[in-house]
Amino acid sequence: MHYKNYKGILNKYGMNLFRGCLHGCIYCDSRSDCYQMDHDFFDVEIKQNAPILLEDSLKRKRKKGMIGTGAMSDPYMNHPFTLDITRKCFEIISKYNFGLTFQTKSTLFLRDLSLLKEINKKTKVVVQMTLTTFDDDLSKVVEPNVETTRERLIALKRLKEEGIPSVVWLSPLLPYINDDLANLKAILNGCYEASVKGIIWFGAGLTLRKGNREYYYRELDKHFPGLKEKYIKKYGLNYEVMSPNHNFLNKYFHNFCSEKLIMHNNKQIFAYLNEFEEKKPFEQMQLF
């Protein structure tokens, strides 16, 4: 971990509080060379003045909106300094009555549940949770330093009880690893039980480019001997690495979501995530 002062934090309504991540997902795109990270991915850079910068930006913003975070680095890493920065930023979002949405694979957001409830009473909070692998042992291989899918689903049910909406990113499904119907069915059933509002799905597969490809292949050699060679033969240097099971998994996914009335059109889900809501006092009172 190291610290750095930045000049700005918000890009429109989005921000990343850190560079690098501790969760260790073997397929992580944020490791790609195009992001020009000048330090080791696990040596997370903490934007230490993020709360000051955020407060300054929100004070001056004319239009309220949904502040988003977590696209490049999980806001809930198991480290006291990162958790502190995340909490302080979310407190500022609450103070200035903005909405909040964040992407995570961790259940550590539950430590800030009362703060999330407070924001959700005034405006809107949506927790975006990524789920890829239902099997616990496999989950610990592909996403080694974060809670299992089962634990994440329990956290989503907790959100449901508290009336905080959630959206799931069901991605990536890694060819020959977790791209099977049993895995997809188990995750979808979990999402239904947790009443998630929508599921973002880009098909069964993943993306690989310089930087993340090399890391992914090293992990394949470690945990799935022979699989790297199979990928190289089938996909070469392709950016999109589609599962051979894509077609029937895709069909199953859309049929399931239609039947269970879960939002499954990505455009519609992103519009929902960006849509700011200010709750009227009457609605707020009903939530107490």
Ligand code: SF4
């Ligand atoms: S949680 Fe996201 S940013 Fe962190 S390692 Fe996993 S994929 Fe990368």
